[in-house]
Amino acid sequence: MADDDQDLELDLENEEETGGSAKKFIILGVAALLVIAIAVAAFLFLGGDDTAPTEGEESATAEETSEPKGPAQYVGVPEAITSNLPGKNKSRTVQIKMSFMVRGDDAREAVRTHMPQLKNDVLMLVSQQSADELKTPEGRKALQQKALQTVQATLTELVGEPTVEKVLFVSFVMQ
Numbered sequence: 001m002a003d004d005d006q007d008l009e010l011d012l013e014n015e016e017e018t019g020g021s022a023k024k025f026i027i028l029g030v031a032a033l034l035v036i037a038i039a040v041a042a043f044l045f046l047g048g049d050d051t052a053p054t055e056g057e058e059s060a061t062a063e064e065t066s067e068p069k070g071p072a073q074y075v076g077v078p079e080a081i082t083s084n085l086p087g088k089n090k091s092r093t094v095q096i097k098m099s100f101m102v103r104g105d106d107a108r109e110a111v112r113t114h115m116p117q118l119k120n121d122v123l124m125l126v127s128q129q130s131a132d133e134l135k136t137p138e139g140r141k142a143l144q145q146k147a148l149q150t151v152q153a154t155l156t157e158l159v160g161e162p163t164v165e166k167v168l169f170v171s172f173v174m175q
Helices: 002-045 055-065 105-113 115-127 137-159
Strands: 072-076 081-085 092-103 166-174
Touching: 072 105, 081 115, 092 105, 092 115, 105 115, 105 137, 115 137, 137 166
Parallel strands: none
Antiparallel strands: 072 092, 081 092, 092 166
């Protein structure tokens, strides 16, 4: 029986050695994976991109790093802009109700403060158009774009930035 006890003890020692080495192998494998994951994360976070950004990427990152844009706010022009327009066959009258899309309370206040000047500049622009051009959707879109450029130029001159993102025609009536 003593021989049986010695054999049993030897078998237990062999099992502990193989089981222990398997545990060591698993622990070393997990540690190696952890070191690799940390190295990859460090590479990605600490400057894995050495290429110079192109012009489009530079402007995109500049916009992202600047102040985040707030929700859109709309400032309505208090009264409709009305003007007589010459046409080939006859003159017409146009009446346009519009709103300006801005972002932020400062932009909204700047537009409200300078509304008389903005309305004047848009009225002068509208009065230079012809009725034949404004009959078409393309003509109205072109006027809308010109109005945006006019308003942005005026606000840049007055407050130092364009402030208005869009000019929206809420109502457009031509008689």
